[in-house]
Amino acid sequence: GSGKTYTMFTSDHSVKCDEDDLFDASGKSGIASWGIIPRVCAEIFQAIDFRKENVAMGIGASLSLSYIEIYGNEVIDLLRNGSACGHSRVAASRYVLEGSAEVAIESIEDVLQLLNVGEKLKRKGATAMNQRSSRAHTVLILKLTQNSRKTGDKMTSRMFLADLGGSEKLKKSQILHDQSNFIVEKIIHDGNAPQQSSQRENSKNQLQEAVYINLGLLALKNCAEALKYKRRHVPYADSKLTMMLSEGMGGNSRTTVLICGSQEADQTAETIDALKFGQSCGKISKTSTSSNIKMLCSLVKSIEKEISDCEEEIEKHERWEMKETTRIDPRAEGEARTETWNT
Ligand SMILES: Nc1ncnc2c1ncn2[C@@H]1O[C@H](COP(=O)(O)OP(=O)(O)O)[C@@H](O)[C@H]1O
Ligand SMILES: [Mg+2]
Structure with a gap:
């Protein structure tokens, strides 16, 4: 293990969840010693x-x-006793x-309790099936729904937190590296695994696991x-993992990748x-902004332009004028009355 799960999930259940304790910055206790998920x-x-x-x-x-x-x-679903999410290939991520x-x-407290429920289930799976827990990918999704009481507007945002399974076990299993690579590529390109020869049959399950x-x-x-x-074309549909994470990878999202090295x-x-994977991720730049934000930005820009045009126009015409007008009122018995008009 290189510390992936530790980095994501560590929390101290003994810490009393008093908010002041939680944000104690000393680093000895509270949130400063927690992993990313409980901290977030x-x-x-x-x-x-x-x-x-x-x-x-x-x-x-x-x-x-x-x-x-x-x-x-x-x-x-780790929160529903391991029941399957959806039934078809596409259904799982939609579900x-x-x-x-x-x-x-x-x-x-709710979060820590749910993490515990999931953790227990993962551990149960790990003893039942050969090191399943360190090989599987775990994804935790937080959904925040905000609503404005004034306008009634609603906004939903999602945060994906993934703890990926290790690739390190592949080499340690008795399968030749290039053999499994061949199978991975075959599955990706044709959707079918190649025929297994009788010699390989023994390690089929193990291989299948590594391939997955x-x-x-x-x-x-x-x-x-x-x-x-x-x-x-971004090949999200090539795996359940990428289908699940697609919303958080491209488009209108921010992504952080943390690499743990052994x-x-x-x-x-x-x-x-x-x-190298981390380095390559670092070169991804934001590809698009959501159409909503684009629309609002252009609206603001056009209003700003209108305002500055108006200001220019005002400046052009704006000056203080003093005009003296002499008007003779015939009823004022020939007396000239001077009125000053300020414009
Ligand atoms: N920063 C760390 N400080 C203390 N122990 C750690 C740290 N990172 C990992 N460990 C310990 O090392 C072991 C393997 O870490 P783990 O997170 O399970 O690895 P991975 O998920 O990458 O397979 C665990 O027992 C974990 O508690
Ligand atoms: Mg792990």
């Missing part, structure tokens, strides 16, 4: 509470969490993204590559590969 949740709750307290802002918010595991072609795997959360993890990682790599070169010498090749 705590910060979101802090922001929600702030908005609730400042009633004048008029913003209401609710948060929900989905916690799933992708293992090969299987996508299971999850449309909210069928959601659980509403209201506090950081790498299928997700390879598809992820290919998507990152396509995004980097701004290709028209210090062990015999992991050098994998570590270098991982670093």
Whole structure:
């Protein structure tokens, strides 16, 4: 292990979830010693509470969490006792993204409790099936729904937090590296695994497992590559993992990739590969803004132009004038009356 799960999930259940303790910056306790997922949740709750307290802002918010595991072609709901998410190839990501795997959360305690539920299930799977837990990908989705009490507008945002399965086990299994690569490519290109010869039959399951993890990682790599070169087609559909993460990878999103490297010498090749992947991700630039934002930006620009045109026009014509007019009122008995008009 290189620390991926540790980085994402670590939390200290003994810490009392008093908000002041939580944000203690000393680093010894509270949030500073937590992993990214519980930390993100705590910060979101802090922001929600702030908005609730400042009633004048008029913003209401609710948060929900989905916690799933992708293992090969299987996508299971870690918060519903490992039940399958959807039934068809496409259905799983739709099932999850449309909210069928959601659980509403209201506090950081809720989150820690749900993480515990998922963790127990992962551990159960790990003993039942050969190291499943470190090989599967875990995806946690936070959905924030905000509504403005003044205008009634609603806004939904999603955050995807993924803990990817390792590729390191592939080499340690008894399968030749190039053999499995061949199979991965075959599956990606034709959708079928090649015929297994009788000698390979023994390690078929093991191989299948390795292929599945790498299928997700390879598809992820290919998507990152396509995004980097701004290709028209990004092969999200090549794996369940990339289908699930597609919304968070391209388009109107921000993505952060964290690479964990092992210090062990015999992991050098994998570590270098991982670093190269990170380097390649760093070259992806934002490809598009959502049409909503584009529309608002152009609207603001056109209004600004109108205002500056008006100002120019005003400046051109604006000056103080003093005009003296002498008007003789016949009724004023020949007396001239001078009136001064200021314009
Ligand atoms: N920064 C760290 N500090 C202390 N222990 C760590 C740290 N990173 C990882 N570990 C420990 O190393 C082991 C492997 O880490 P893990 O996160 O499970 O690896 P991975 O998910 O990459 O396979 C775990 O027992 C974990 O507690
Ligand atoms: Mg792990």
